[in-house]
Amino acid sequence: MPRDTVDDEDEAALLARYALGDAGAARLLTERLLPPALSFACRMLAGDRAEAEDVAQEAMLRLWRAAPGWREGEAKVSTWLYRVVANLVTDRIRSRQRRNRHTGGALLELGDAPEAADGSPGVEARLIAAERMAALDLALAALPGRQREAVVLRHLEGLSNPEIAAVMGVGVEAVESLTARGRKGLARALGPYRALMGFEGE
Amino acid sequence: MGNAELNGATLTGPDLDRVFIRARAGAPDPSDALMERVMRDALAAMPAALAPVASQPAMGMRRSLRQLWSSFSAGFGGSGVVASLGAVTAIALFLGYTAPAGIAGGILAEALMPLAGMADTPAGDGDDGIEIEPVAIYFLAGG
Numbered sequence A: 001m002p003r004d005t006v007d008d009e010d011e012a013a014l015l016a017r018y019a020l021g022d023a024g025a026a027r028l029l030t031e032r033l034l035p036p037a038l039s040f041a042c043r044m045l046a047g048d049r050a051e052a053e054d055v056a057q058e059a060m061l062r063l064w065r066a067a068p069g070w071r072e073g074e075a076k077v078s079t080w081l082y083r084v085v086a087n088l089v090t091d092r093i094r095s096r097q098r099r100n101r102h103t104g105g106a107l108l109e110l111g112d113a114p115e116a117a118d119g120s121p122g123v124e125a126r127l128i129a130a131e132r133m134a135a136l137d138l139a140l141a142a143l144p145g146r147q148r149e150a151v152v153l154r155h156l157e158g159l160s161n162p163e164i165a166a167v168m169g170v171g172v173e174a175v176e177s178l179t180a181r182g183r184k185g186l187a188r189a190l191g192p193y194r195a196l197m198g199f200e201g202e
Numbered sequence B: 001m002g003n004a005e006l007n008g009a010t011l012t013g014p015d016l017d018r019v020f021i022r023a024r025a026g027a028p029d030p031s032d033a034l035m036e037r038v039m040r041d042a043l044a045a046m047p048a049a050l051a052p053v054a055s056q057p058a059m060g061m062r063r064s065l066r067q068l069w070s071s072f073s074a075g076f077g078g079s080g081v082v083a084s085l086g087a088v089t090a091i092a093l094f095l096g097y098t099a100p101a102g103i104a105g106g107i108l109a110e111a112l113m114p115l116a117g118m119a120d121t122p123a124g125d126g127d128d129g130i131e132i133e134p135v136a137i138y139f140l141a142g143g
Helices: A008-019 A023-044 A049-067 A077-098 A121-142 A147-155 A161-168 A170-197 B002-008 B013-025 B032-045 B061-073 B079-098 B107-120 B134-140
Strands: none
Touching: A008 A023, A008 B061, A023 A049, A023 A077, A023 A121, A023 B032, A049 A077, A049 B032, A077 A147, A077 A161, A121 A147, A121 A161, A121 A170, A147 A170, A147 B013, A161 B107, A170 B013, A170 B107, B032 B079, B032 B107
């Protein structure tokens, strides 16, 4: 089902249908909400795919459990889900920090990148793309958490500033400030990787 | 990011936007396994999973009794058969409790006593009378 055929009001209606025992509604909600939840979690967790999947699954489970008491019009389903993902990510990062496992702050070492099994252009392109994504993930991980959240929601998830404000529980002005500072920090962090980004020839 | 600060190198705004565009294009898609896990959770947590069973008590009492009667009579071959069985049972109970004179010492007893007498006749004495088992005689005589 095309994702853009379901708007936010439909998500609330689908959740109500799910609460009444409609398994098809659960399928539609999963197809609609799981991809952004996973993407957001992945970027917030420095590209850790396995942990991001756990977070996305847990967030969806909380949505299923919240369905019976969901009051239509109180909150947008997608906004609510982003907030849950953000909270789960924060918990995981704090847990990591307690175990003294830092998630970011180190420069990407290109020598650590996986080597291509052969020299085919497709493999090389995928490796370059993976290295570029890894550089972005490390740069994002180096940002303060609130800035990272605002930048990811604005520039990678495509939310508007009022939507981000609703997710983060702050005003729109605070979102603008967090996003601007996050962009500056990210531009600085990615500066050394300008050649890797391949902008010179474009 | 000390190296970046030392080099004074930063990405320009448009370059940063291109980084974002590429990253959006490379956003991870949920695997089939993850979709399956999430759907399994959804079905397990579905609040109305037992709704059809839970809604039965709300059904009218008269409708429930009708359904119960239909199921019961179907097991005996239909409502007519059950009604006949009921009538026979009622007559048997009546006869058993009232012991009408016609059975205890009247018409039926008179009709059965000769048969009982024949039962006492030793077999093989040349008489062709009907043989009745003692137990059957006991029941037929109202004992």
